[in-house]
Amino acid sequence: MTIYTAPVADISFLLRRVFGFDAIMASLPGYEEVNTELAVTIMEEAGKFATSVLEPLNRPGDEEGCTLENGVVTTPSGVAAAYLAFAEAGWCSLSGDPAYGGQGLPRVLQILLDEILSSANLSFGLFPGLTRGAAEAIGHHASAELKAAFLPKMISGEWTGAMALTESSAGTDLGLLSTRAVPNADGSFAITGTKIFISSGDQDFGGNIVHLVLARLPDAPKGVKGISLFLAPKFLVNADGSLGARNSMSVGALERKMGIHAQPTCLMNYDGATGWLVGQPGRGLNAMFTMMNAERLFVGIQGLGIAEAANQKAVAYAKERLQGGGSDGTPGPVAIIDHPDVRKMLLSGRAFAEGARALAIWTALQMDIADRHTDAAVRKEADLLVALMTPVVKAAFTDFGFETAVASQQVLGGHGYIREWGMEQYVRDARIAQIYEGTNGVQAMDLVGRKLALDGGTLTQRFFALIRAELDAALPTAGEGLVAPVAQALARLERVTQRLAGSGGGAELGAAATDYLRLFALVSFGWMWVRMAAAVPALDEATAVEVRKTALARFFVERMLPQTLGLEAALASGASSLMALDADAF
Known part of the structure; x- marks a missing residue:
């Protein structure tokens, strides 16, 4: 199979021609010296590391897997050395807080790095991704003492992080969790309970795991208002910052x-x-959502990364595989990329x-604006837009990413089902992204149930007004043939949004949620495609x-955006057909 290549040329086009990256960075205090040239150089180096170090470990790591023996977790051969090299090269600290040793670079660069890691080795990318999310939660909510003790080594990558939410009896409904935290005399807490599905819960890289x-x-009440958040390291930390005794936690199983x-x-x-309290008692879910929302965007980028890698390899195979005659009557065999269905x-x-990469960059730019812009009103609006887009990025990117992995596997035919070609691993790896950090159905319910109500x-x-204004502005360069269909799809989205607002909620929102999110995503992708087409000079x-x-x-516009027609029709039917059949009749 062909070697994955980081999409640096596409990144350069998007930053330079579509988004005016240099001008935006110049307007944000602390980012004035960040520009497209720097961004492209960083992504080129990231691509080299991904191609030379991480991708060669992807299939062997999948086949070897992790092991647990006598309570000790061992990652596949080469993974620990690759992680230490990754941290030593400074990749873990890319967007980290400079107050604790981070490089403080924009979120845009972090998201683009995350895509490259996800393309090359999804399993590996979870180690720094989860560590970064944990560090962000600590940075926003923990005491100054906890920040000083843990953030420098987490941001450097010397220590890693994990989030421990799920229990066997409490999946998405965290209000049912039963893990207990009892106060100790010294101000710490004794935490007792069992958590499942804990990614990066342990590893063999050395250092600590937070x-x-x-x-x-x-005395906590039942439900989510009774949940608090605690920091519990694998090793206790001595006053001088060195690692002390092993904490009372263990890996029960992989x-x-x-x-x-x-x-x-784990x-x-x-x-x-x-462990030590992070944030206020009873406000643990609020503190954890700092990490969860960051991880939801990260997971969406995982869907994009898998799609990019799988598509690259399917294209290379389709150019080399000879089979059948040409669609124009050319006698065969011809490369299957000439067949319309393969195309x-x-x-x-x-x-x-x-399209997703463009939307990811736009969303990341809003994050940077929300963090750095000098105008408080602009910061607030950008923050609201990020909140609106978070469930869309998480769910749509992972849904379309999985669909792309499956289609890429289909291009390879029988070879796509055979392990040595690597495509079946993309399908298996991509599937989890639709599930963890809140299933995509949960994300869709978040969109229709919470995010549509933001700001009254x-x-x-x-x-929607922003999209329409940009479509109008793009008309002279992008052309009526591209702009009009996207504007019509936007009108469909607006009509459905108005109906949902007046639906009264309940079953009607639940019945609409996933179709509505897909409709929202397709319109957003269409908007990005108009922006990209408008940025292309004379051919x-x-x-x-x-x-x-x-x-x-x-x-x-011609082959994917028309899905919005069917989605609007399905959404118009409401919940009645979904709820008509009695549960016992299934």
């Missing part, structure tokens, strides 16, 4: 999973483990990946990337 654990205080076999997903037992699968994956329900109106002056943009924009 667990953020949701638990209940003895989960036997469909994919991400090189990632140690059942964790906390047996009176020493449809490849173009669908490519149109998703490049006016946020979506402003968002006789265009680069290969830019020529491809024009063709892909047309493909997306």
Whole structure:
């Protein structure tokens, strides 16, 4: 199989021509010296590391898997050395807080790095991704003492992090969790309970592992308002910062999973483990959502990364595989990329990946604006837009990413089902992204049940107005043939949004949720494709990337965007047919 290549040329086009990256960075205090040239250089180096170090470990790591023996977790051969090299090269600290040793670079660069890692080795990327999320939660909510003790080594990558939420009787409904935290005389807490599905719960890289654990205080009420958040490290930390005694936690088992076999997903037992409160008592879910929302965006990028890698390899195979005659009557055998159905699968994956990358960059820019802009009103609006887009990025990117992995496997035919070609691993690895950090159905319910109501329900109106204004502005360069279909799809989305707002909630929102999120995503991708098409110069002056943009924009509008017609029709039918059949009749 061909070697994965980081999409640096596409990144350069998006930053330079589509988003005016340099001008945005110049307007944000602390980012004035960040520009496209720097970003592209960083991504080139990331691509080299991914291609030379991480991708060669992907299939062997999947086949070897992690092991647990006598309480000790061992990752597949080469993973520990690769992680230490990754941290030593400074990749873990890319967007970390400079106050604790981080490089403080924009979120845009972090998200692009996350995509490259996810393409090359999804299991590996979870180690720094979860550590970063834990560090962000600590940075936002922990005491100054906890920050000073843990953040420098987490941001450097010397120590890793994990989030411990789920229990066997409490999956998505965290209000049912039963892990307890009892106060100790010294101000710490003794944490007792069992958590399942804990990614990066243990490893063999050395250093410490910082667990953020949701638990209940003895007097906590039932439900989510009784949950608090605690920091419990694998090793206690001495006053001088060195590692001390082993904490009272252990790995009870490694989960036997469909994919991400090189990632140690642990059942964790906390047996009176020493931990410290993060944030306020009873406000643990609020503190944990800092990490969870960051991870939801990260998981969406995982879907994009898998799609990019799978599509690249399917394209390379389709150019080499000879079979059948040409669709124009050319006698065979011809490369299967000449067959229209194969082209449809490849173009669908490519149109998703490049549209999603553009939307990811736009969302990350809003995060940077929310963090750094000098105008408080602009910061607030950007923060609201990120909140609106978080469930869309998580769910749509992972849904379309999995679909792209399956279609790419289909391009390879029988070879796609055979392990040595690597495609079946992409399908297995991609599947978890639709499930963890809140299933995609939960994300869709978050969108229709919470996010549409943000700012008194006016946020979506402003968002739709922004898209319409940009479509109008793009008309002279992108052309009526691209702009009009996206504007019509936007009108469909607005009509459905208005109906949902007046539906009264309940079953009607639940019945609409996943279809609505897909409709929302398709319109957002269409908006990005118009922006990209408008940024392409005259074709006789265009680069290969830019020529491809024009063709892909047309493909997306003509072959993928029409899904919005069917989605609007399905949404108009409401909940009645879904709820008509009695449960006993299933």
